[in-house]
Amino acid sequence: MKILHLYYTSTGNTRKVAETIDNTLQDAGHQVDSVKVDKNTQADINVLDYDMVFAGSGVYEWLPGKSMQELFGRLRRQHAENGDIKPASPKRPGKSAVIYCTYGGVHTGINEAIPAVKYMGQLFDHLGFTILAEWYVPGQYVPEKMQKFSEAGRMGDIRGRPDASDLNEVAEKTKGILQV
């Protein structure tokens, strides 16, 4: 099985989740092409070359990071031009995706993270991948000036998240996905 992992991290929280996923996949004997997306990431990645894709990002203004949005925009255009995105998006048997985010949710909790996950998932849904799971992992606000957001928002005290327990849950869910 060919596995691609695209993730964007600005303050390091999503990197912890991404590394946990990669390590779990590797421990289970899978090779994974893992790409830490930044503004220089080119759209020469062909997601259709892969059987399973993991895609994740921190949440910024309810959406994935800018570099991730730009990459997904380029990939969508490229696949649309190639005719890979068909009316009704027929399923491509054997192709699946897991979409995840880390988020702070200070104002409205998980509701401000849902658009980010739905945004990323749409590329794969359009291409006919089956979305196997959507994971939402709390991630503290790292910048010093945003500390109060980590202490007293809709999510309560999320300082130190994602913590060992969050990452253990991610590892267990990754093992679960491999059983599908």
Ligand SMILES: Cc1cc2nc3c(=O)[nH]c(=O)nc-3n(C[C@H](O)[C@H](O)[C@H](O)COP(=O)(O)O)c2cc1C
């Ligand atoms: C500038 C900034 C804006 C953010 N905006 C949101 C937001 O709109 N909604 C949300 O749920 N979390 C928001 N967060 C919290 C981040 O999504 C959270 O800390 C996430 O884990 C960051 O991931 P990263 O460290 O991988 O970049 C914001 C954090 C920062 C620093």
